[in-house]
Amino acid sequence: MDPGVRDALLTAYADGSWGRYHGHHCDQLTQQLAESHHIEYVWLCASGTVAVEVALRGLGIGDGDEVVLAAYDFPGNFRAIEAVGARPVLVDIDRETWCLDVQAVEAGVGERTRAILVSHLHGGLASMSELRELADRHGVAIVEDACQAPGARVDGRIAGTWGDVGVLSFGGSKLLTAGRGGAIVTNRQDVYQRAKIFCERGNDAFPLSELQAAVLLPQLEKLPDRNRVRAENVSRLLAQCGGWSWLQPLGVPDSGQQASYYKLAWKVFQGAGSPCTREEFLRVIQAEGVAIDAGFRGFGKRSARRCRQVGDLVNSKLAAEDTVLLHHPVLLEPFAVIDQLAQAISKVVDSF
Ligand SMILES: Cc1ncc(COP(=O)(O)O)c(C=O)c1O
Known part of the structure; x- marks a missing residue:
């Protein structure tokens, strides 16, 4: 508002x-x-x-x-x-x-x-x-x-x-x-x-x-201030959401840069030893009321008639399969809400 x-x-x-x-x-x-x-x-x-x-x-x-x-x-x-x-x-x-x-x-x-x-x-x-x-x-x-x-x-x-x-x-x-x-x-x-x-x-x-x-x-007018608040909240959130082997945030830009968080990306590793698929994770986290969705589908499967592909595109294919994105509105909320969000994500991770 x-x-x-x-x-x-x-x-x-x-x-x-x-x-x-x-x-x-x-x-x-x-x-x-x-x-x-x-x-x-x-x-x-x-x-x-x-x-x-x-x-x-x-x-x-x-x-x-x-x-x-x-x-x-x-x-x-x-x-x-x-x-x-x-x-x-x-x-x-x-x-x-x-x-x-x-x-x-x-x-x-x-x-x-x-x-x-x-x-x-x-x-x-x-x-x-x-x-x-x-x-x-x-x-x-x-x-x-x-x-x-x-x-x-x-x-x-x-x-x-x-x-x-x-x-x-x-x-x-x-x-x-x-x-x-x-x-x-x-x-x-x-x-x-x-x-x-x-x-x-x-x-x-x-x-x-x-x-x-x-x-x-x-x-x-408010964009610089809001970008600063979102970045602070991302730091606070990630400080509480670490150490999980299969759910990891995308590396955040170093302190010399100023990101603006439209989405905050996480990777759900789905290989051997992972407790769930991305879709299972999304179902449970969304049921918890957290606005997290799948990322883009990527172009790794586009036909060679439509494009030239360079190399095996392995990271792009992984990104298409593994990415989940937290939507930005919650990142303007007070610290108490960010802490609740961290708890909700931790609860879901622990449930698998
Ligand atoms: C990276 C990127 N480029 C372009 C667009 C297109 O913007 P619009 O939705 O205004 O058409 C989007 C929209 O999500 C985007 O994420």
């Missing part, structure tokens, strides 16, 4: 801006995203999913091009690459961060590669300085998907701004939410221009509405 959102809704109703094509809310959001990201250009759009496609189109990627991405990622990212006519190249993820493995990317970049699509997933942060160096060395672009990590800092720089173009989501479950919505952020004028031309069809074809922008503004 955010009184800032309620006030924004009431004000938009009273001043009529809720029903207008254009107004000051989208302009203000564009400006504040640019300022908070220290970036030149922002283009608001209808979702993170379409923003990834707009980012690729902004880079001029199309037929015959290849785009490298993780074999464990948001499903729409694979489709966005196909939507622009390019071919996805699947590479493995890092065992610790669940994000792109830099050496695997190095092996995946080929003659036709035009871009690397990097997502920060589940509270983990991709190794952006290494990926930036690699991309520059090969003369390829980076699309940095920060849909799960708004306001996170990677080596001091805000997630989304390491890429030639960054992507944000304001979807219904996100840390900044308007039910739907997204944006690209970039310092490249050519990318911004191409994105704009793609979206402008006499009218904006994939717009963010004035009302959506109005409810995002008060949330954007």
Whole structure:
């Protein structure tokens, strides 16, 4: 419950801006995203999913091009690459961060590669300085998907701004939410221009509405504080949830980084000696009232007709089978609730 959102809704109703094509809310959001990201250009759009496609189109990627991405990622990212006519190249993820493995990317970049699509997933942060160096060395672009990590800092720089173009989501479950919505952020004028031309069809074809922008503004202001509270609560939770052989949290970013926890990832090891399958664990933990779900399905089983696969993708396949995700709302609760959550998880673990 955010009184800032309620006030924004009431004000938009009273001043009529809720029903207008254009107004000051989208302009203000564009400006504040640019300022908070220290970036030149922002283009608001209808979702993170379409923003990834707009980012690729902004880079001029199309037929015959290849785009490298993780074999464990948001499903729409694979489709966005196909939507622009390019071919996805699947590479493995890092065992610790669940994000792109830099050496695997190095092996995946080929003659036709035009871009690397990097997502920060589940509270983990991709190794952006290494990926930036690699991309520059090969003369390829980076699309940095920060849909799960708004306001996170990677080596001091805000997630989304390491890429030639960054992507944000304001979807219904996100840390900044308007039910739907997204944006690209970039310092490249050519990318911004191409994105704009793609979206402008006499009218904006994939717009963010004035009302959506109005409810995002008060949330954007609070994002740094909320990210700090979520990170503190993750530390407190994990301090009480350790030492289990078959349920382990994803390695959290070290103290030099600032994660933003849209989801908190855990791995349920399902090999020999494990007391339960992921599905059994999910059934019991959900019955306990804890908002934990399965992770992405990954692309490890995609046909070779649709993509090029590099290596055995072993970590991505494990991530697809083993990941469970704690959803973020509880991470803004007081310590007492976090302690209750830790007890609930411990109780379920002990029950197996
Ligand atoms: C990593 C990642 N990229 C892109 C998206 C797409 O965002 P949207 O739901 O706004 O389309 C999501 C949504 O969950 C996501 O997790």
